[in-house]
Amino acid sequence: MSDLKVNIIKHPLIQHKLTLMRKKETGAKDFRQLLDEISMLMAYEVTRDFPTKDIEIETPVAKCVAKTLAGKKVAVVPILRAGLGMVNGIINLIPAAKIGHIGLYRDEKTLEPVEYFCKMPKDIDERLLLVVDPMLATGGSAIEAVEMLKKRGAKSMIFMCLLSAPEGIKAFNERHPDIPVYTACVDDHLNEHGYIVPGIGDAGDRIFGTI
Numbered sequence: 001m002s003d004l005k006v007n008i009i010k011h012p013l014i015q016h017k018l019t020l021m022r023k024k025e026t027g028a029k030d031f032r033q034l035l036d037e038i039s040m041l042m043a044y045e046v047t048r049d050f051p052t053k054d055i056e057i058e059t060p061v062a063k064c065v066a067k068t069l070a071g072k073k074v075a076v077v078p079i080l081r082a083g084l085g086m087v088n089g090i091i092n093l094i095p096a097a098k099i100g101h102i103g104l105y106r107d108e109k110t111l112e113p114v115e116y117f118c119k120m121p122k123d124i125d126e127r128l129l130l131v132v133d134p135m136l137a138t139g140g141s142a143i144e145a146v147e148m149l150k151k152r153g154a155k156s157m158i159f160m161c162l163l164s165a166p167e168g169i170k171a172f173n174e175r176h177p178d179i180p181v182y183t184a185c186v187d188d189h190l191n192e193h194g195y196i197v198p199g200i201g202d203a204g205d206r207i208f209g210t211i
């Protein structure tokens with residue numbers, strides 16, 4: 001665990017909401033709502049060190065120097081399907097963000113990611129991409145998503161997930177040491193089906209009610 005390169009967001013509100021999501025009796029409506037709320041809180045933490053610069057403005061009372069964001073513009077990139085559940089919370093905070101989509105599913109037997117869609121803003125090379133997926137399990141999907149984005153010219157990325165397994169973080173760190181990982185919790189391990197334990201189950205199925 002100590003050799004993993006990961007930023008764990010331990011905010012009490014996030015941890016409380018995550019516990020509600022873990023409960024098997026939590027239905028799709030509440031699950032979606034909680035993921036939405038957590039995503040906004042996580043985005044708040046992830047953007048904490050965004051650079052600012054001073055600009056001159058005029059309020060109704062006086063001229064003054066005030067802060068404005070100075071870094072790259074943002075694009076949010078959900079990994080379908082489950083990543084979609086994190087988009088609204090983030091764009092509530094960053095409404096000008098563009099949104100790209102990556103379609104990947106994990107083959108149930110091999111656990112290998114299978115690509116089925118990719119549509120990105122034209123200027124991805126100039127933006128900071130916030131790649132989002134609730135789950136980092138073996139790491140295969142996140143690794144492949146970032147690979148696809150690098151091939152399309154992306155230069156600056158952050159990966160943000162709700163839950164992660166040590167195995168997935170390790171694999172991601174090894175393949176993409178340049179990409180920071182943010183998560184709300186690192187769980188214990190993966191089971192023989194590649195599910196995070198204790199986890200939240202299949203995030204996509206719980207969000208979309210397809211169980």
Ligand SMILES: O=P(O)(O)OC[C@H]1O[C@H](OP(=O)(O)OP(=O)(O)O)[C@H](O)[C@@H]1O
Binds near residue numbers: 106107111134142203
């Ligand atoms: O780290 P990995 O081992 O690759 O597993 C994580 C992936 O598995 C889930 O997607 P899933 O394949 O269930 O697709 P879905 O979002 O359409 O349900 C999850 O949302 C991640 O994308």
Ligand SMILES: O=c1cc[nH]c(=O)[nH]1
Binds near residue numbers: 194196197200
């Ligand atoms: O526990 C897991 C692992 C992969 N994908 C999920 O949705 N859940």
Ligand SMILES: [Mg+2]
Binds near residue numbers: 082202203204205
């Ligand atoms: Mg799924």
